[in-house]
Amino acid sequence: MDWRRMGLTPARLRAGDLLRESALSTLRHPGRSLVTVVGTVLGAAAYVSTLGLGATMSGQVSSVFDARRATEVIVQPEDAGLDPSWSANAGERLARLTGVVRAGSRVAVGERPLRRTLDASTTGAAVPVIGADADALRVMGPALTSGRLFDRFHDERRVPVVLLSAPVAAQLAVTRVGVAVFIGDAAYTVIGIYGDVARREEAMAAAIVPHALGERLVTDGTAARDVLIETAPGAAQVVGRQAPLAVRPEAAGDLRAIAPPDPRTLRREIEGDLTRSTLVLSLIALVIGTISIGNAATAAIAVRAPEIGLRRALGARPRHVFVQLVTETSLLGAAGGAAGALLGVLVVSVVALANAWTPSIDVRAALVACAASTAAGLLAGLWPAARAVRIPPVQALQRGP
DSSP, rough: OOTTTTTTTOEEEEEEEEHHHHHHHHSHHHHHHHHHHHHHHHHHHHHHHHHHHHHHHHHHHHHHHHGGGGGGGEESSSSSOGGGGGGGGGGHHHHHSSSSSEEEEEEEEEEEEEEEOOOOTSSEEEEEEEEEHHHHHHOEEEEEEEEEOOOOOHHTTTOEEEEHHHHHHHHHHHTTTOOOEETTTTEEEEEEEEESSOOGGGGGGSEEEEEEHHHHHSSSSTTTTEEEEEEEEOOHHHHHHHHHHHHTOGGGGGEEEEOOOOOOHHHHHHHHHHHHHHHHHHHHHHHHHHHHHHHHHHHHHHTTHHHHHHHHHHHHHHHHHHHHHHHHHHHHHHHHHHHHHHHHHHHHHHHHHTTOOOOOOHHHHHHHHHHHHHHHHHHHHHHHHHHHHHHHHHHHHHHHO
């Protein structure tokens, strides 16, 4: 049709008018619009909250892992029959390595009878005894409930003192420090009682004596010796590679170092599993939201048929009607995505604050959720809009009230 010859101006749909009309149509029935976008709200909220909680919990796991397991390296002999002198002065040698906070020697004596009296007929308890020097003791990190830790003085002077774990103290009916217990025929003063350890959980069922006294308690070749190292966060892998050479440079192959895995690997594994689960759940919710918006838009066509017919009769082109309907469903999707993203951020913040964590929220995840919800709304409106433009204007007007 040649509009110019007829003296007419072809209909145009300005962007401002399109957005205004679409917004008014969407807000005309707020309750219905809210129900329509529930799916996209849930999808966006699931995506943002799960990613945020995953990153937050991953950071918590990594920090705890760094503080305990990821900062611990153990050096042990490949052969249990290796000359015990290999661990002599090991802590001093290892202290020169970059990344080593402290290092000390230990000897696992094995189970020894502990009693409250010297009388051998008195009921006692078979308790594992660990000999540790002052540095190894601090790497283990006993959390004292009473008393104090022994130090270098006790080790160098072979002062007969002992640290008891809370379970062992309860078994021996020891309730305070300063009392004596007997390991074999020798009396040891209880210098401290601890309820937990930062590293090496085997100490929770043991008694700890100074390293020199632990060596004295060894009666056969079954004692296990090791060197316990505390490293700076992130240095465990490097220290683990260097430690055998530093302790025994003449035969580093006689020793092996046990270092924890890189915490970044653990973080990636946790984030990978959570991300895959999140994507599946979010995709399902978005599909449900898309179907919901599409059904609502299809049902609205019948109700809005007179309106569509009037627009066509007044000169609106089919593409104008198509674009407006698609814009309306896209706005619904965008609104649902924005509401879901805000809900997801709120969930992450509340959970993190409730657990005294530092929340980790990725703004990109919120933007992706909004974009995906908008795209879902756009896709949902394509088929209803295509059906609407095929309705003849006269037929649409005849459906009016």
